Structures are given as C-alpha cells and as structure tokens.
Amino acid sequence: xxxxxxxxxxxxxxxxxxxxxxxxxxxxxxxxxxxxxxxxxxxxxxxxxxxxxxxxxxxxxxxxxxxxxxxxxxxxxxxxxxxxxxxxxxxxxxxxxxxxxxxxxxxxxxxxxxxxxxxxxxxxxxxxxxxxxxxxxxxxxxxxxxxxxxxxxxxxxxxxxxxxxxxxxxxxxxxxxxxxxxxxxxxxxxxxxxxxxxxxxxxxxxx
Amino acid sequence: xxxxxxxxxxxxxxxxxxxxxxxxxxxxxxxxxxxxxxxxxxxxxxxxxxxxxxxxxxxxxxxxxxxxxxxxxxxxxxxxxxxxxxxxxxxxxxxxxxxxxxxxxxxxxxxxxxxxxxxxxxxxxxxxxxxxxxxxxxxxxxxxxxxxxxxxxxxxxxxxxxxxxxxxxxxxxxxxxxxxxxxxxxxxxxxxxxxxxxxxxxxxxxxxxxxxxxxxxxxxxxxxxxxxxxxxxxxxxxxxxxxxxxxx
Numbered sequence: 001x002x003x004x005x006x007x008x009x010x011x012x013x014x015x016x017x018x019x020x021x022x023x024x025x026x027x028x029x030x031x032x033x034x035x036x037x038x039x040x041x042x043x044x045x046x047x048x049x050x051x052x053x054x055x056x057x058x059x060x061x062x063x064x065x066x067x068x069x070x071x072x073x074x075x076x077x078x079x080x081x082x083x084x085x086x087x088x089x090x091x092x093x094x095x096x097x098x099x100x101x102x103x104x105x106x107x108x109x110x111x112x113x114x115x116x117x118x119x120x121x122x123x124x125x126x127x128x129x130x131x132x133x134x135x136x137x138x139x140x141x142x143x144x145x146x147x148x149x150x151x152x153x154x155x156x157x158x159x160x161x162x163x164x165x166x167x168x169x170x171x172x173x174x175x176x177x178x179x180x181x182x183x184x185x186x187x188x189x190x191x192x193x194x195x196x197x198x199x200x201x202x203x204x205x206x207x
Numbered sequence: 208x209x210x211x212x213x214x215x216x217x218x219x220x221x222x223x224x225x226x227x228x229x230x231x232x233x234x235x236x237x238x239x240x241x242x243x244x245x246x247x248x249x250x251x252x253x254x255x256x257x258x259x260x261x262x263x264x265x266x267x268x269x270x271x272x273x274x275x276x277x278x279x280x281x282x283x284x285x286x287x288x289x290x291x292x293x294x295x296x297x298x299x300x301x302x303x304x305x306x307x308x309x310x311x312x313x314x315x316x317x318x319x320x321x322x323x324x325x326x327x328x329x330x331x332x333x334x335x336x337x338x339x340x341x342x343x344x345x346x347x348x349x350x351x352x353x354x355x356x357x358x359x360x361x362x363x364x365x366x367x368x369x370x371x372x373x374x375x376x377x378x379x380x381x382x383x384x385x386x387x388x389x390x391x392x393x394x395x396x397x398x399x400x401x402x403x404x405x406x407x408x409x410x411x412x413x414x415x416x417x418x419x420x421x422x423x424x425x426x427x428x429x430x431x432x433x434x435x436x437x438x439x440x441x442x443x444x445x446x447x448x449x450x451x452x453x454x455x
Binding site for chain 1: 219223227228230232234238239255258272273276279287307310312313342352356357372374375376380382387389390447450452454455
C-alpha cells in the first residue's frame, strides 16, 4: 500500500485547496439556483408556442360553440318573430329554456351520461377548488360531491377534509373520462382517484 | 525560488475563511458566466408570428360573437315579453324563465357590494409570488361564495368582463389567464354583489386569505378593496351548451 507523505506546508496548502474547491461548488450551486429562480420569475414574459397553441385551441373551440349557440338563438328569434306561432310552439320554446336554466340552477334532479369519480382520501380546499374547476373546463354540465349538487354560488371549500368523495359529473363521458384519467390529466395533476364511465347518472337537486 | 516561498507563505498564512470566500466568489462567477450564454433560436420565428395572428383573430371573433349573442338574447327577451302580454296564458312560463335566467347569472345585476383589485406587483420583482395567478382568483371567488356573495364578475385589463356562473372555469395557460375561455390579463377587478359590511369584514381579515396577504407583504402583490359601494355585474355571455344533462 502506497502511503503519501506530505510535509507540513503541503498539508496546509492541500487543506486550503479543499476549502476553495468545496466553496467553489457551493458558490456554483447558489448562483445556479439564483438564475433558475430568476428564470422562473421571467416565465410570464416568455413566449411559449406550446402554451399559446393550447390557448388557441381553447379559444377556437369556445368560438365554435358560440357559433352553434348563435344559430340556435337565431332560430328561436325567427320562430318567435313568426306571427303565425301558436301557443303550443311558444310553450315548447319556453319549456326548452326552462329545462336548460333549471339544470344550471340546480332545480330538479338531473340525469344523463357522465363519469363517477371515487377518491378515497381527504382533500384540502385548494385541491377541491382546482379539481372542480378542471371538471368545468373539460365540459361538466352538472356536478355533485357526496350527493350535494354544485351550482352557481356553492362554495367548494365546504367539502374539505372529508374522508372520501364520490363525485358525479354529467357531460360527454368519453371526454370527461379521458381528460381525467390520462397521463397529465386531472388525476395526475390534482388528486388521486378512480373514474368510471356511466350511461345514466342521476344527480340530486340543489338544496 | 523566493517568489514560490512567498506564495507558499501567503497561502498558509491566510485563514480558511479567506479561501472559502475566494472559492465561493469564483464558483458563482463560473456558474453565472455559464448560464449567461446567449441562446440560439431553434424554431423558425414565423411560426410564433402565425400563432400570434391566429390568437388575435380568434379573440376578436370571440368578442364579436359574444356581442351578437347579447343582442340576440335581448331581442328574444323583448319578443317573449311582448308575446306574454299578447297571450296571457304564457305569463307564468315567461316569468319563470326570466327568474331562472337571473338565478343562473344570465342577466346583468346591480346592487351594494365590494370591488377588489388583484394585480401583479409594480416593483418589477420577477418572482412567481408577485404575480396575480388564476389560482388566486379561484380561491378568492370560492371564499366570496362562502361569505354570502350573490353575484360575481371579473373585469380584466381592457374592460373585458366575465360573469362567474356554474360553468365558469378560470385557468392559466403559460402567462395568460382564461376566464370562461376568454383571454384576460391583470389588473383584475373582482366585482361582488352582497352585504357590503359582511364581505368587507371577511376579505379584510388576513387570516381568511393568508396566502394572498402574505404575498402582498413579502412580494408586493397588489390586493385591495376599492371605495365603490354600488356594483354592476355584467350578464354571462359565453357558451351554454348542455348536450347531455336532462331534467329527470
């Protein structure tokens, strides 16, 4: 075994060299951390083509739905303008409106296709708020959490710290399911859970 | 030989702290030098311009569609009122529909309440805590509902106002907030109709919105309640397609 023997001077110089090397490394790490932090801060001014493309796709689909909705409104206006319209036709138009707005305001039990989500652990306020927001973004038409219907004005935070959750969501079952369970979807990013597609979900009316 | 001995003595005689400081400074200089290299463009610039143009076009189209929709909606409401007067049997149905529309957030509202401003820090402090995020708006709105808010809308830069109703989602994609799929940027004016005193007390209590108030103090995030007491909130004018849910 080779034993290196150093004199007193060499040992001292080596110990100083070790100090320099260690602190150089610390300095590099600190500076790197700082520049990364600054870069994260500058994220808002960075032009990100992928993010922009995603935004465009959302605005595009929103525009398409608006066009579809405009066509329906035009048809309704024309029908109302038609002087020959009788009471039965008018009742039909009003009934369709009443159904639509009743669903939005939670009046009456609603049914339809959708997904049933099970989460077997407690959730904090921010997880719940983000998860429900994600469901709405995907296209949820009606939501209930643990058999309580969510409508405009329902605070989501009231459901925090419950031991488990059953969330029913009406809407396109395929879109809702894919956007929830796929890699990078709502389960990946916000909560751990399982989902199943259901053809005839029933949600309670709002209290 | 004399010079080498002098260097040796210098190295040995200086304290470890001296060399630690030297090491730290050199390390930082190397790291900053490395990370400050000028980046090279990888993708063609034209694709970004095309995306910008497409986004601007779609945003303008969306605004125009919403305007048309509002006009048509008003026209239909007028027509229904006229028919209600002409055909008295329809009065109850028309009134019911109008009442449901109001509850759903499809009519403009005015009343007492509060107006909250949420904006990026003006200190040019580029860190994530100094920026108004979509998640701040989501948390704030959920909190306001829990404290008795009756109607809420968010007015973004440029006067774009979006009513918060059941299908509303507030999302962040890179540097832009989408409210009801409408591009919005700070400052955000959150308009809330409800009991002003109760809402003021709730929002002014720092324990209720701790994350936001901590960032106001430490990072300069802008968050305050204006003096406005009479609040006007716009009606919802976005998509309302319900293809799958039906009343049982």
